[in-house]
Amino acid sequence: MTIKSVDVVVVGGSAAGVTAAITARRHYPSKSVLLVRKEAQVSIPCGIPYICGTVGTPEKNLIPNAVLEKEQVEILVSEATTIDRERKSVVTAAGEVTYDRLIVATGSHPVTPPIPGVEKEGIFTILKDVEHLRKMQDHLKTAHDIVVVGGGFIGIEFADEIRKMGGKTITIVEIAAHCLSLSYDGEFCVEAEQVIRSSGITILTTSKVTGFTGHGHVTGVQLSNGTILKADAVILGTGSKANAELAKAAGLRIGATGGIDVDRAMRTSDRHIFACGDCAEKVSFFGGGHSTLKLASIATSEARIAGANLFGITRENPGTVGVWSTALGDFALGTAGLTETMAKAWGYDTVTATVEGPNRHPGGMPGGAQTKVKLVFECNSGVLLGGQVQGNSAAGEMINAVSACVQRRMTAEDIAMFQMGTHPALTASPIAYPLVNAAELAIKAIRSRKGS
Amino acid sequence: MTIKSVDVVVVGGSAAGVTAAITARRHYPSKSVLLVRKEAQVSIPCGIPYICGTVGTPEKNLIPNAVLEKEQVEILVSEATTIDRERKSVVTAAGEVTYDRLIVATGSHPVTPPIPGVEKEGIFTILKDVEHLRKMQDHLKTAHDIVVVGGGFIGIEFADEIRKMGGKTITIVEIAAHCLSLSYDGEFCVEAEQVIRSSGITILTTSKVTGFTGHGHVTGVQLSNGTILKADAVILGTGSKANAELAKAAGLRIGATGGIDVDRAMRTSDRHIFACGDCAEKVSFFGGGHSTLKLASIATSEARIAGANLFGITRENPGTVGVWSTALGDFALGTAGLTETMAKAWGYDTVTATVEGPNRHPGGMPGGAQTKVKLVFECNSGVLLGGQVQGNSAAGEMINAVSACVQRRMTAEDIAMFQMGTHPALTASPIAYPLVNAAELAIKAIRSRKGS
Numbered sequence: 001m002t003i004k005s006v007d008v009v010v011v012g013g014s015a016a017g018v019t020a021a022i023t024a025r026r027h028y029p030s031k032s033v034l035l036v037r038k039e040a041q042v043s044i045p046c047g048i049p050y051i052c053g054t055v056g057t058p059e060k061n062l063i064p065n066a067v068l069e070k071e072q073v074e075i076l077v078s079e080a081t082t083i084d085r086e087r088k089s090v091v092t093a094a095g096e097v098t099y100d101r102l103i104v105a106t107g108s109h110p111v112t113p114p115i116p117g118v119e120k121e122g123i124f125t126i127l128k129d130v131e132h133l134r135k136m137q138d139h140l141k142t143a144h145d146i147v148v149v150g151g152g153f154i155g156i157e158f159a160d161e162i163r164k165m166g167g168k169t170i171t172i173v174e175i176a177a178h179c180l181s182l183s184y185d186g187e188f189c190v191e192a193e194q195v196i197r198s199s200g201i202t203i204l205t206t207s208k209v210t211g212f213t214g215h216g217h218v219t220g221v222q223l224s225n226g227t228i229l230k231a232d233a234v235i236l237g238t239g240s241k242a243n244a245e246l247a248k249a250a251g252l253r254i255g256a257t258g259g260i261d262v263d264r265a266m267r268t269s270d271r272h273i274f275a276c277g278d279c280a281e282k283v284s285f286f287g288g289g290h291s292t293l294k295l296a297s298i299a300t301s302e303a304r305i306a307g308a309n310l311f312g313i314t315r316e317n318p319g320t321v322g323v324w325s326t327a328l329g330d331f332a333l334g335t336a337g338l339t340e341t342m343a344k345a346w347g348y349d350t351v352t353a354t355v356e357g358p359n360r361h362p363g364g365m366p367g368g369a370q371t372k373v374k375l376v377f378e379c380n381s382g383v384l385l386g387g388q389v390q391g392n393s394a395a396g397e398m399i400n401a402v403s404a405c406v407q408r409r410m411t412a413e414d415i416a417m418f419q420m421g422t423h424p425a426l427t428a429s430p431i432a433y434p435l436v437n438a439a440e441l442a443i444k445a446i447r448s449r450k451g452s
Numbered sequence: 453m454t455i456k457s458v459d460v461v462v463v464g465g466s467a468a469g470v471t472a473a474i475t476a477r478r479h480y481p482s483k484s485v486l487l488v489r490k491e492a493q494v495s496i497p498c499g500i501p502y503i504c505g506t507v508g509t510p511e512k513n514l515i516p517n518a519v520l521e522k523e524q525v526e527i528l529v530s531e532a533t534t535i536d537r538e539r540k541s542v543v544t545a546a547g548e549v550t551y552d553r554l555i556v557a558t559g560s561h562p563v564t565p566p567i568p569g570v571e572k573e574g575i576f577t578i579l580k581d582v583e584h585l586r587k588m589q590d591h592l593k594t595a596h597d598i599v600v601v602g603g604g605f606i607g608i609e610f611a612d613e614i615r616k617m618g619g620k621t622i623t624i625v626e627i628a629a630h631c632l633s634l635s636y637d638g639e640f641c642v643e644a645e646q647v648i649r650s651s652g653i654t655i656l657t658t659s660k661v662t663g664f665t666g667h668g669h670v671t672g673v674q675l676s677n678g679t680i681l682k683a684d685a686v687i688l689g690t691g692s693k694a695n696a697e698l699a700k701a702a703g704l705r706i707g708a709t710g711g712i713d714v715d716r717a718m719r720t721s722d723r724h725i726f727a728c729g730d731c732a733e734k735v736s737f738f739g740g741g742h743s744t745l746k747l748a749s750i751a752t753s754e755a756r757i758a759g760a761n762l763f764g765i766t767r768e769n770p771g772t773v774g775v776w777s778t779a780l781g782d783f784a785l786g787t788a789g790l791t792e793t794m795a796k797a798w799g800y801d802t803v804t805a806t807v808e809g810p811n812r813h814p815g816g817m818p819g820g821a822q823t824k825v826k827l828v829f830e831c832n833s834g835v836l837l838g839g840q841v842q843g844n845s846a847a848g849e850m851i852n853a854v855s856a857c858v859q860r861r862m863t864a865e866d867i868a869m870f871q872m873g874t875h876p877a878l879t880a881s882p883i884a885y886p887l888v889n890a891a892e893l894a895i896k897a898i899r900s901r902k903g904s
Contacts, residue, residue: 015881015882015883018883019882019883022883023892026892026893026895026896027895027896029896044813044814044876044881046813046874046875046876046881046882047813047814047817047876050814050817050876050877054817054818054877055814055816055817056816060814060816061814061816062814063883067883067884285871296874296881296882297871297872297873297874297882297885298871299882300882300883300885300888301869301870301871301882304868304869304888304892305869308868314865315865315868315869317869318869320871321871323871323872323873324873324874324875325873325874325875325878325879326875327875327877327878332875332877332878334873335873336873361496361498361499362496362499362507362512362513362514364507364508364512364513365499365502365506365507366506367845393819393845393846393877393878394845394846394848394849395849395878396846396873396874396875396877396878396879397846397847397849397850397852397853397878397879398849398852399873400849400850400853400872400873400879400887401849401852401853401855401856403853403870403871403872403873404853404856404857404860404862404870405856407870407871408856408860408862410856410860413766413767416756416760416767417753417756417757417767417769417770418753418855418856418859419737419749419750419753419772419773419774419775419855419859420749420775420852420855421749421775421776421777421786421787421788421848421851421852421855422498422748422749422776422777422848423498423776423777423778423779423784423848424496424498424499424502425502425506425779425784425845425848426777426779426784426845426847426848426849427777427848427849427852429467429496429498429748430467430471430498430748430749430751430752430753431467431470431471431474431515431519431752432519433749433752435852436752436756440475440478440756441478443478443479444478444479444481
């Protein structure tokens with residue numbers, strides 16, 4: 001039963017799907033676009049941790065349909081079960097929809113680690129499903145001893161938000177030496193950990209979970225050193241994997257890391273089908289190797305490429321830079337590109353420089369915060385590989401200035417000559433502007449390394 | 453009497469001089485650097501308006517000597533009276549100092565408009581001199597009816613700060629149709645004016661001051677329409693002109709707009725003498741014509757070029773982009789490059805796009821503000837010419853991301869594919885990130901203009 005014939009079908013209603021649909025309409029105003037999603041309501045993915053404390057309920061954290069309606073994207077709420085590539089159709093529970101071009105944006109699944117007892121009640125992965133989130137939130141309200149497994153950004157954001165519910169004992173268990181260590185160098189991780197600990201949350205690093213105790217319902221989390229942490233709720237923030245099942249079943253090629261294989265134009269192995277977001281295979285901006293980063297901001301960038309390329313290739317994916325930020329109360333962190341640790345691991349000869357100072361001038365101006373910026377350069381070329389920023393909420397936009405410098409492969413020399421705006425009530429002084437000063441210090445370090 | 457022989461002398465102790473001296477030491481660690489300045493204490497130029505209300509006294513708004521001492525720059529507090537180019541020396545009240553390279557960073561003077569009565573007591577130009585500022589501040593404390601002549605950023609910042617002293621009647625008189633109209637398009641100026649007016653300050657636009665009344669002390673400000681505004685204090689925020697006297701007396705070439713003539717390496721007509729900051733002639737980043745912009749951030753960018761080039765040219769000035777921001781309480785504005793008005797006046801065929809939305813996602817996240825971004829593109833090339841941002845304090849760094857895009861001559865296509873970091877507590881959503889969305893809207897407008 002063909003219920004509909006449209007020019008463009010998008011499967012998936014989260015950041016990638018919505019952005020791809022909007023972009024398709026903007027670039028091809030004469031084409032009809034239908035977005036198929038299984039959820040009646042779609043959570044804002046990055047906002048999910050905030051349903052616990054700050055925002056209050058999953059229903060206050062939704063992607064509004066209005067953003068689609070404004071661009072005249074039609075919405076079909078139904079699960080896509082099959083892609084029939086010969087018929088160029090998507091089969092849904094509500095019937096079949098034929099397409100001229102298809103965009104697959106089916107997102108990712110949380111990884112459930114294969115730990116004995118992980119199926120017990122009271123243990124939650126982070127799904128984007130509103131029902132699931134409401135159930136989880138209800139459970140957290142009555143729970144007292146909460147363990148968060150995984151100290152990545154989802155883990156620390158959840159821990160901090162659960163803390164705001166009040167009266168809980170919260171422990172983060174992280175397998176690596178530091179929380180956030182995939183995105184920040186140690187010195188930034190340590191400061192973030194201090195902020196988290198000072199709020200009363202316990203952090204156990206270099207700690208592996210080996211089991212969950214309890215009959216039916218979880219009562220404890222067992223660590224490899226034998227410790228058992230009391231727990232009546234557990235949040236698993238242990239990563240996610242591409243949801244490529246629909247594409248795989250349709251015979252689309254799957255990449256080495258499990259995502260849908262795409263070229264730089266975001267085309268799959270079928271020329272009429274594009275993929276973007278968490279479900280798509282990614283390459284790094286740095287050298288073009290595999291990247292397993294999954295972020296809504298990456299998803300939307302890819303979606304803008306896929307949507308624009310549907311009926312004529314104009315955009316090429318330069319690869320994933322990896323830019324994101326997080327906040328713990330007034331303390332904010334941002335990262336763009338490679339950390340020093342990551343750059344070294346990838347074989348780069350790095351030079352770094354770190355600058356710290358108030359983001360006001362004079363320092364007595366109100367509302368400011370100590371701001372730390374670290375830039376990581378390739379030593380021979382002087383090209384910026386990445387940057388990390390720590391400060392107050394302005395760090396969220398400052399990291400985007402860093403990202404622009406990374407994306408344009410600016411050198412330390414370029415950044416030293418950067419023309420920035422400064423203001424006493426908003427930024428550091430122009431004499432001490434951290435990006436520029438870090439670039440100057442890196443130039444000095446590069447010269448001294450080269451012996452000139 | 454030669455009191456000293458050093459490798460590098462810098463004349464001037466404000467943003468350009470300090471930065472040039474530091475840069476010289478960083479790039480030439482074996483060279484001795486002496487900074488000559490006439491002031492015992494140097495005001496942070498951009499912080500001057502804030503001595504009235506937020507910061508409290510001129511003494512809390514000083515460039516600390518520590519930034520120079522840290523880089524082992526010697527300081528000589530004495531007025532430089534002559535440059536003797538043959539002897540390669542600077543004559544000061546304290547004696548003569550010989551140099552191998554000289555950097556002139558003598559700044560600017562406020563323009564005193566030739567209005568009858570402008571010499572009366574109670575009428576103040578904005579000097580960087582701490583004594584003058586203290587006297588002005590003391591006068592403002594007892595004054596009741598205050599008129600600010602000039603609605604540029606210095607004028608509006610002073611007006612807003614004087615308001616914080618409490619119990620004053622404040623009027624801004626602006627000759628143009630809008631305050632801030634040299635830096636913002638009308639729609640941004642109007643919103644800034646609303647914020648100012650809602651705080652109780654009166655703004656009179658398209659209004660020309662023709663005289664000041666009073667015997668000895670000012671009592672009123674006369675406008676061209678005959679109105680006399682009651683006034684016991686007047687602040688003149690009517691622009692500034694290069695202080696090139698010392699250089700001119702030494703026979704250095706002076707440029708068409710009155711600044712010291714410099715090449716792209718910041719060299720004056722004497723190969724051993726460099727100039728930077730407000731005293732130096734400027735060219736625009738857009739087409740290389742004259743620019744009369746004077747900002748501390750421009751001064752420091754130029755100083756980093758001059759300081760690095762002293763003993764070997766490695767840096768070239770790409771010309772002045774013009775990036776700055778201002779704040780009125782929680783309301784902040786930033787601008788980079790050309791406004792639409794300015795771009796059109798300069799002969800560009802422009803396409804613009806404006807995007808407005810909350811800088812949080814979901815919108816219910818606390819601490820956010822409605823944020824408006826306008827981007828101005830050249831229609832045929834799609835190259836970004838400038839941007840304006842309005843929002844809360846994060847606008848101060850967001851405009852620096854815009855500036856990076858301008859400086860790298862990014863096109864609307866480039867910006868549409870920008871990889872930004874986003875976070876619920878810090879920025880707009882990745883679906884609606886304003887720079888990217890404005891670029892997409894501009895692409896659509898460019899296409900529809902070209903009829904494709």
